[in-house]
Amino acid sequence: MKKPIGVIDSGIGGLTIVASMQKLMPGEDIIYLGDSKNVPYGNKSEEDIYLLTMAMLKFVEEREVKLAAIACNTISTIHKRFNGKLPFPVVDIxxxxxxxxxxxxxxxxxxxxxxxxxxxxxxxxxxxxxxxxxxxxxxxxxxxxxxxxxxxxxxxxxxxxxxxxxxxxxxxxxxxxxxxxxxxxxxxxxxxxxxxxxxxxxxxGFQQAKAIRAQLHDMELLQRDGLGSVEIYTSGEAGIYRKAAEKLGIKRMSEPKTVAIKEYTE
Known part of the structure; x- marks a missing residue:
């Protein structure tokens, strides 16, 4: 079964990675989640960032992704906290x-x-x-x-x-x-x-996209055929995601949807 790549961010910024991924890996399906309800993450505590991020990672886990990209520099500063907690690799930026x-x-x-x-x-x-x-x-x-x-x-x-x-x-x-x-x-x-x-x-974002392509190649999971699609989800206002995606030239995108992200607790 063809599995998608998950991309998570605190808002619309990670769409810059999606644009790079489409150029480097056009055959890949992408599931994107932006937590605009809680943006910006950069002004929050480390523990709040960790819990919000785990909630996003669980969201993409439910969609059976083969790899997740942390398309956020703020979250990536604590990326080691996610090691071993998910059934797929997590790539920081x-x-x-x-x-x-x-x-x-x-x-x-x-x-x-x-x-x-x-x-x-x-x-x-x-x-x-x-x-x-x-x-x-x-x-x-x-x-x-x-x-x-x-x-x-x-x-x-x-x-x-x-x-x-x-x-x-x-x-x-x-x-x-x-x-x-x-x-x-x-x-x-x-x-x-x-x-x-x-x-x-x-x-x-471009450097992260290159690293993801290399890792998928090494895992023998790189999709080389066809053209992939993009599904965009957010906890906030969906319209801004279409505006940003169109500005970045993202193709084969379904209409962005607002969703509720389940709170994560340990």
């Missing part, structure tokens, strides 16, 4: 991105992320393990993911906050590589490019 940066040989970069992701320091810690001398400039944003999740892709408020963060990053030191370490951010990548096209914006 931080590790593939660190692998990519290491191969690039970057000596200095900035991490633009939610406050929680910056506080957890997973990117910086893993990068320093690989490249002890690397310079990392952290920039936490409380509001950018929320604005994007509301569908404010072209608003003045979104433009202003991106400009504020880029100015803040450039004020910390000479930097060329900026990791858009929240999956919401690449949805408005054109704003980043409009403000400063000279910088190299790294999209972790």
């Amino acid at each position: 931080v590790t593939p991105t660190v692998d990519h940066i290491d191969k690039m040989g970057a000596e200095r970069l900035a991490i633009l992320a939610t406050e929680f992701t910056v506080k957890m320091g997973s990117y910086e810690r893993m990068l320093r393990e690989r490249r002890p001398g690397i310079e990392v400039f952290n920039e936490g944003s409380r509001d950018l993911a929320t604005l994007i999740d509301r569908g404010e892709f072209d608003s003045q408020a979104t433009y202003d906050i991106v400009k504020h963060h880029l100015n803040s990053i450039k004020g910390k030191g000479e930097v060329y590589n900026i990791v858009l370490a929240c999956t919401h951010y690449p949805i408005v990548e054109e704003i980043f490019l409009d403000i400063d096209p000279s910088l190299n914006y790294i999209n972790p």
